[in-house]
Amino acid sequence: xxxxxxxxTVELLTKPRLIATYTVVGPKEGEGPLKDNFDxxxxxxxxxxxTFESAESKMQLHVVQEVLKKAHLKEQDISYIFAGDLxxxxxxxxFMAREVDIPFLGLYGACSTFIEALSLASICLEADIxxxxxxxxxxxFSSSERQFRVPLEMGSQxxxxxxxxxxxxxxxxxxxxxNNVPRVTHITLGKVKDYGITDxxxxxxxxxxxxxxxxxxxxQDTGRKPNDYDIIVSGDLGSVxxxxxxxxxxxxxxxxxxxxxxxxxxxxxxxxxxxxxxxSGAGCSATxxxxxIYKGMIQKKYKKVLLIATGALLSTISNYQGETIPGIAHxxxxxxxxx
Amino acid sequence: xxxxxxxxTVELLTKPRLIATYTVVGPKEGEGPLKDNFDxxxxxxxxxxxTFESAESKMQLHVVQEVLKKAHLKEQDISYIFAGDLxxxxxxxxFMAREVDIPFLGLYGACSTFIEALSLASICLEADIxxxxxxxxxxxFSSSERQFRVPLEMGSQxxxxxxxxxxxxxxxxxxxxxNNVPRVTHITLGKVKDYGITDxxxxxxxxxxxxxxxxxxxxQDTGRKPNDYDIIVSGDLGSVxxxxxxxxxxxxxxxxxxxxxxxxxxxxxxxxxxxxxxxSGAGCSATxxxxxIYKGMIQKKYKKVLLIATGALLSTISNYQGETIPGIAHxxxxxxxxx
Numbered sequence: 001x002x003x004x005x006x007x008x009t010v011e012l013l014t015k016p017r018l019i020a021t022y023t024v025v026g027p028k029e030g031e032g033p034l035k036d037n038f039d040x041x042x043x044x045x046x047x048x049x050x051t052f053e054s055a056e057s058k059m060q061l062h063v064v065q066e067v068l069k070k071a072h073l074k075e076q077d078i079s080y081i082f083a084g085d086l087x088x089x090x091x092x093x094x095f096m097a098r099e100v101d102i103p104f105l106g107l108y109g110a111c112s113t114f115i116e117a118l119s120l121a122s123i124c125l126e127a128d129i130x131x132x133x134x135x136x137x138x139x140x141f142s143s144s145e146r147q148f149r150v151p152l153e154m155g156s157q158x159x160x161x162x163x164x165x166x167x168x169x170x171x172x173x174x175x176x177x178x179n180n181v182p183r184v185t186h187i188t189l190g191k192v193k194d195y196g197i198t199d200x201x202x203x204x205x206x207x208x209x210x211x212x213x214x215x216x217x218x219x220q221d222t223g224r225k226p227n228d229y230d231i232i233v234s235g236d237l238g239s240v241x242x243x244x245x246x247x248x249x250x251x252x253x254x255x256x257x258x259x260x261x262x263x264x265x266x267x268x269x270x271x272x273x274x275x276x277x278x279x280s281g282a283g284c285s286a287t288x289x290x291x292x293i294y295k296g297m298i299q300k301k302y303k304k305v306l307l308i309a310t311g312a313l314l315s316t317i318s319n320y321q322g323e324t325i326p327g328i329a330h331x332x333x334x335x336x337x338x339x
Numbered sequence: 340x341x342x343x344x345x346x347x348t349v350e351l352l353t354k355p356r357l358i359a360t361y362t363v364v365g366p367k368e369g370e371g372p373l374k375d376n377f378d379x380x381x382x383x384x385x386x387x388x389x390t391f392e393s394a395e396s397k398m399q400l401h402v403v404q405e406v407l408k409k410a411h412l413k414e415q416d417i418s419y420i421f422a423g424d425l426x427x428x429x430x431x432x433x434f435m436a437r438e439v440d441i442p443f444l445g446l447y448g449a450c451s452t453f454i455e456a457l458s459l460a461s462i463c464l465e466a467d468i469x470x471x472x473x474x475x476x477x478x479x480f481s482s483s484e485r486q487f488r489v490p491l492e493m494g495s496q497x498x499x500x501x502x503x504x505x506x507x508x509x510x511x512x513x514x515x516x517x518n519n520v521p522r523v524t525h526i527t528l529g530k531v532k533d534y535g536i537t538d539x540x541x542x543x544x545x546x547x548x549x550x551x552x553x554x555x556x557x558x559q560d561t562g563r564k565p566n567d568y569d570i571i572v573s574g575d576l577g578s579v580x581x582x583x584x585x586x587x588x589x590x591x592x593x594x595x596x597x598x599x600x601x602x603x604x605x606x607x608x609x610x611x612x613x614x615x616x617x618x619s620g621a622g623c624s625a626t627x628x629x630x631x632i633y634k635g636m637i638q639k640k641y642k643k644v645l646l647i648a649t650g651a652l653l654s655t656i657s658n659y660q661g662e663t664i665p666g667i668a669h670x671x672x673x674x675x676x677x678x
Contacts, residue, residue, distance in 0.1 A: 002468035004418070008442060010468040051660050079343070080528060088427045089654035090447050094531065098652075098665040103347060103528035105455060106447040106652075108429050116444060120459060127466035129341035129349040189419060189442035192433065313437075313445075315428035321390050326437040 002126050006221025008214075009188040016125040016133075017178035018118075018334070021290035022067035024059050026141065026167025029279075029287070032268045037291035038168075039066065045142065045167050053091050056140035056169070060085070060096035063171035064136060071132075071173040075101045078173070079130025082121050084113035085138045085282050086165075087147060088316070092138055102134070110311030111207075111236050112190070113137045114170070114286035115330040118307075121174045122184040122332070131176050138169035139281025147316060148200070159201035163238045163264055163280035164273075170286035179337075182297045182305070186222060186333035190214035192313060194326040200312075200319055204241020204264075204277060207310040210327035211237060212248040215308060218331050219254055226256040229333075230302040233293055235285020235309045236264030238277035263288035285309040297336045305334045341465050345560025348527040355464040355472075356517035357457075357673070360629035361406035363398050365480065365506025368618075368626070371607045376630035377507075378405065384481065384506050392430050395479035395508070399424070399435035402510035403475060410471075410512040414440045417512070418469025421460050423452035424477045424621050425504075426486060427655070431477055441473070449650030450546075450575050451529070452476045453509070453625035454669040457646075460513045461523040461671070470515050477508035478620025486655060487539070498540035502577045502603055502619035503612075509625035518676075521636045521644070525561060525672035529553035531652060533665040539651075539658055543580020543603075543616060546649040549666035550576060551587040554647060557670050558593055565595040568672075569641040572632055574624020574648045575603030577616035602627035624648040636675045644673045 003011045023038045030041030040062075047055040047062075060083065068074065081100065083093035084107035097104035109116040117135035124133050142152060144165040150156045174184075193213055197206040211234055219225065226232060237245055242262040249256055263285045264278035289307055296302045313326040342350045362377045369380030379401075386394040386401075399422065407413065420439065422432035423446035436443035448455040456474035463472050481491060483504040489495050513523075532552055536545040550573055558564065565571060576584055581601040588595055602624045603617035628646055635641045652665040 002466045004469055007415075053654075053656065053660065076346075084447070086428075087654065088656065089425075089449065089652065091654035091657050094652035094654070094665055094667075095657070095662070097531040097667075098533045101530060104531050104667060105459070105528065108423070108445040108447045110428070120444070123466050123468065124462055126468070127341045127462050129462065129465070130343055189444065191440060192436040192443050194437045313428065313433035315392075315426065315430035315433075317392065317427065318430050318434070321392065323434070326433055328433075328436075328443060 008217045009186055009221035011186050012122055012126045012184055014126050015183035015185055016122040017175045018172055018182045019175045019178045020067050020071035020173045021170060021294045022063045022070055023170045023287045023291045024063055024168060025287055029166055029168055029267060032273060034267055034292055037295060038287060052140050052143040053087055056092035056138050056143050057095040059169040060092055060136055060138045061099050063169045064100060067171040067173055073132060078102045078132050078134045080105055080124060081134045081136060082107055082117035083136040084108055084117060086110060086144050109328060110313055111280055111282050111285060112309040112311030112328050112330050113282045115307060115309035115332050118332055119187045119189060119330060122187060125174060125176050133174045134171060136171045137282040137286040139165050139283035141165045141167045144281060158276055161240050161277050162201040163203055163277045164275035165281040166267060166279040166284035168283035168287035170290035172290055182334040182336050184332060185335045188214055188218040188331040190329040192326045192328050194324050196324045198324050200314060203280060203312045204238040205244060206312050206325035207237055207327035208241045208244040210329040211245045211308055211310045214329040214331050215249060216252045226254055229259060229304050229306045232256050232260045232306045233289060234262045235288060236280040237262045237310055238264040240277050303336045307332050347556045348525055348560035350525050351461055351465045351523055353465050354522035354524055355461040356514045357511055357521045358514045358517045359406050359410035359512045360509060360633045361402045361409060362509045362626045362630045363402055363507060364626050368505055368507055368606060371612060373606055373631055376634060377626060391479050391482040392426055395431035395477055395482050396434040398508040399431055399475055399477050400438050402508045403439060406510040406512055412471060417441045417471050417473050419444055419463060420473045420475060421446055421456035422475040423447050423456060425449060425483050448667060449652055450619055450621050450624060451648040451650030451667050451669050452621045454646060454648035454671050457671055458526045458528060458669060464513055464515050472513045473510060475510045476621040476625040478504050478622035480504045480506045483620060497615055500579055500616050501540040502542055502616045503614035504620040505606060505618040505623035507622035507626035509629035511629055521673040521675050523671055524674045527553055527557040527670040529668040531665045531667050533663050535663045537663050539653060542619060542651045543577040544583060545651050545664035546576055546666035547580045547583040549668040550584045550647055550649045553668040553670050554588060555591045565593055568643050568645045571595050571599045571645045572628060573601045574628060575619045576601045576649055577603040579616050642675050646671050
């Protein structure tokens with residue numbers, strides 16, 4: 001029942017509802033500027049587990065269980081759970097799914113996973129194949145750092161353009177029906193773009209062309225302009241990537257500067273928290289969008305919102321094989337209230 | 340427009356069509372019993388690349404390009420490409436997607452990825468958000484072996500219950516319309532099941548409970564019986580997993596023995612090719628289902644088919660952390676012709 005708009009955007013006629021969200025973040029994120037927005041702040045980022053991968057999985061399971069309570073639903077009410085993370089073979093998501101009685105679809109879109117999950121969950125509701133879906137994603141500083149970079153124990157110096165992987169998880173329940181909640185109106189799924197960046201400390205620069213491509217396409221397809229949105233939120237380009245995206249979009253005639261924020265840029269006070277270019281990770285956009293932005297919509301601070309999550313599609317070995325870093329960005333437009 | 344049937348199955352009212360498939364396999368698969376079914380057999384499993392990961396990516400890109408030719412379509416005609424593989428961060432899929440002008444959705448379901456991709460592509464068509472979708476998956480013996488097991492150069496002895504990762508890739512074009520092609524009628528997406536298997540050489544045993552759960556649920560939801568299908572095809576339980584699945588299903592009152600085959604069990608002559616329990620990998624079910632089974636439907640040998648792809652959701656480190664191996668299985672029912 002969806003309707004293709006322009007080349008790459010889909011208008012969802014049933015407008016799937018985001019009826020509940022739940023977020024948990026680590027101690028460092030809980031000391032940042034957005035601390036009052038999260039549902040829960042961990043005191044121990046190991047969550048009592050022996051490994052960081054298990055801790056990340058436990059965070060996911062926790063947000064799944066808590067968001068169900070908020071939505072007054074049981075596991076059996078959810079048709080599908082879409083989940084993803086950054087860890088090899090989605091270990092946190094797969095081991096979370098083992099604990100719940102819900103059909104599971106594993107997704108990998110690096111840090112774009114949250115919007116990939118929201119998009120597919122929305123499309124399933126649009127196809128009318130169930131009443132409720134769930135979208136989940138997470139990242140963990142320590143599981144990512146050791147997988148993608150170096151063991152924490154080495155205490156390596158970080159590049160000025162590097163980003164800090166957010167420890168956090170978020171879950172969202174989507175429903176066919178519901179009032180006074182944000183509704184998904186449009187989805188613009190992105191193409192992979194690679195402009196030849198090779199430095200894994202330059203993720204913002206690697207992902208910016210994909211963000212630009214998807215945002216530009218969304219505006220072209222819908223005929224909307226930046227000011228049609230109360231806020232445009234990218235996750236997690238960081239301060240450098242945000243600046244590149246803003247500049248490049250001007251070349252296409254879109255000035256998004258005045259109402260544009262980036263989740264990676266918001267979640268930490270980069271100077272006092274030494275996070276350099278800001279936050280990153282599949283948990284960054286997931287926790288910021290599901291907390292500050294979602295609450296802002298419920299509180300009627302934002303009526304129309306454009307969310308864009310970007311992912312750097314490098315692998316743990318692609319860089320060592322001399323490959324450049326492909327990027328991707330998916331966008332979803334939300335609207336509070338309306339028909 | 341889908342219709343939920345029973346607890347976990349969806350009937351697709353628009354019956355998305357599988358209008359074209361293309362398969363490529365490695366030299367060893369090309370010497371196996373199914374050699375005459377594949378579209379192409381590689382002479383060099385490095386495909387002229389420097390790394391096995393790049394070779395796997397090149398195989399994916401090749402099947403994408405070739406299936407477009409078969410379907411008389413261009414990249415721009417495909418709304419979304421759903422792709423996945425077994426390699427960390429889906430390197431083969433992501434690097435394939437970089438070369439095509441199609442919005443990309445990365446999936447991870449281990450060896451169940453092919454049916455996960457077909458299911459989501461079908462649901463997108465059911466939601467009427469485009470005319471064509473593509474589903475792709477692959478695996479490569481050498482990229483998998485070094486990632487999940489040991490370097491090939493070690494020449495380790497293989498356990499009798501181990502399986503041999505298939506080198507192969509398949510792509511399928513799905514469309515809203517089309518005659519004289521298989522149609523997707525039902526989808527039963529699976530839950531993660533973990534019965535405590537810890538030995539990564541016992542993948543069949545680790546995945547069998549998930550296969551049993553999904554198959555049993557499909558029969559219960561639809562009211563169908565094993566004999567309602569001309570053939571039931573699981574991918575890739577191997578000979579041990581196939582036997583366990585057959586036995587366990589009997590306990591639920593379903594005797595699938597007479598018309599049941601497993602892709603892993605079919606693709607190699609295990610004795611003469613020394614593949615022990617048979618083939619595995621996201622490319623195993625993908626290539627067998629897209630060749631022998633698809634052609635069998637086109638040639639009217641099989642009218643009604645149930646496909647089940649199983650995945651072992653262990654990670655490269657979960658076993659070393661003392662974790663057991665979760666399994667998953669997704670099923671899709673196809674029908675040739677009809678309304």
